[in-house]
């Protein structure tokens with residue numbers, strides 16, 4: 001039997017109306033003996049309908065979700081909602097405050113910390129609260145990621161192949177409703193400990209995204225996030241407003257697949273990366289994706305990294321320097 005979560009919400013999830021508050025997580029430290037981490041949360045509830053749980057900044061250096069959700073929390077009114085919307089714009093709040101992927105407190109990668117522990121590190125305590133308190137409240141779960149400082153993606157919403165085909169169909173219907181420029185059948189290289197897995201194991205309709213990256217948010221990708229969040233809430237029947245006239249129709253999204261681990265290319269050398277293809281460009285198996293130049297001295301040949309599949313470049317390493325083991329490219333296959 002697990003201990004109760006040490007996190008106390010300052011909002012009442014059963015109350016109608018709009019509430020802005022915090023998940024208060026005790027964190028005793030040098031500069032605050034009885035201090036807490038204060039994770040902002042908004043609950044908007046009215047009438048009867050499903051519950052959506054919306055999160056950004058699961059990784060602290062990914063900004064489209066945080067911008068879209070701080071904006072939604074500030075603008076959504078109870079009379080627009082049938083059901084309940086729970087908004088946590090910055091899920092790993094210490095990492096978000098520091099502008100880093102992982103928490104500066106315990107180096108915890110929240111998206112590798114599930115299901116979490118009530119008696120663990122700060123990051124594990126956040127994961128445990130989502131697993132045991134917030135996910136059970138939700139029907140629909142959307143977690144908005146981007147590439148962070150080290151990856152950049154073509155903008156897509158995504159779901160996973162699941163053993164429960166009814167659940168899988170619900171997830172992909174929500175991905176289609178998001179209507180990002182791309183929609184992905186996503187393969188995870190490291191699914192253990194992910195929030196995605198925790199939500200899917202509880203039978204939730206789960207949508208994730210990758211909407212850009214590089215440790216910033218762009219106007220285009222922020223607009224995709226803002227539009228996509230409302231599109232999915234409309235799809236769930238929680239929002240009844242008309243979609244904006246300038247919204248991208250769901251049919252316009254291009255479906256991509258990640259059929260095997262051959263999609264990923266990992267650096268086997270460290271050095272200076274020379275991109276040979278840009279995001280979204282078509283590639284064929286054997287095409288050169290990138291070269292890595294040794295930087296210790298001149299006169300050495302670069303190593304070459306080639307596509308193993310036909311598709312488009314869906315993700316790439318963002319910084320100019322690369323280390324052995326870094327993911328340098330992801331090729332997504334185009335579904336016809």
Ligand SMILES: [Zn+2]
Pocket residue numbers: 058059062145146147148
């Ligand atoms: Zn992420």
